[in-house]
Amino acid sequence: MIQIAPSILAANFAALGEEVRAVEQGGASLLHVDVMDGQFVPNLSIGVPVVASLRKATALPLDVHLMVEGPERFIAAFAEAGADMISVHQEATPHLDRAVALIRECGASPGVVLNPATPVATLSEILDRVDFVLVMSVNPGFGGQKFIPATLGKIQQLRELRARYHSAYRIEVDGGVGPENVAELVRAGADILVAGTSIFHAGDPAEAVRRMKQAAEAALAQKV
Ligand code: DX5
Ligand code: ZN
Secondary structure: OOEEEEEHHHOOHHHHHHHHHHHHHHOOOOEEEEEEEOOOOOOEOOOHHHHHHHHHHOOOOEEEEEEOOOOHHHHHHHHHHOOOEEEEEHHHOOOHHHHHHHHHHOOOEEEEEEOOOOOHHHHOOOHHHOOEEEEEOOOOOOOOOOOOHHHHHHHHHHHHHHHHOOOOOEEEEEOOOOOOOHHHHHHHOOOEEEEOHHHHOOOOHHHHHHHHHHHHHHHHHHHO
């Protein structure tokens, strides 16, 4: 099954509860929460209190994407606040193994993230210990950017490695995802589609999730 993960970065924060309810009704599988520190990426966004509030407002799993330098410092706090999945960037820490182990110790599901210019090969020593790999298909820091097509090859590589080594990690893609590229992303091997602008800036976010899910499932049916 393909999972749709609306990114609340593009939501109306003054009405976040309603926005979340809309995507729940549309059939979202996860809520993607972008945490930015103004250092690893040139922007600031959401912190621990927002995750704690979301935890009370929805039963959807919270997928916390840490775009933070030295993410180890904040893992326990986000897990405590109710994050179900926590991902750290390969580029953001020299202690990736420690960060991944810490996420699991804190009771969350660990993921690792690759910027567009970071090769899949840099994950060879950690892939057997993560539950998911997040492939950035834009340079992180902002919503509403254009999808970088070269990242499709990385999704394919991750799918091939998974089959070759009988691994179980899921492949997530984030940035510039919308109706125009859902089918090719699913065919390349994406299991989780993160989308902000194409869902929350659509007139009807619930319907946008529904359509994206239908397009993804149709592409999956063609693939097998
Ligand atoms: C970008 C974030 C994304 C962003 C995606 O740094 O990691 O999750 O919200 O937004 P869209 O779907 O608008 O590209
Ligand atoms: Zn993200």
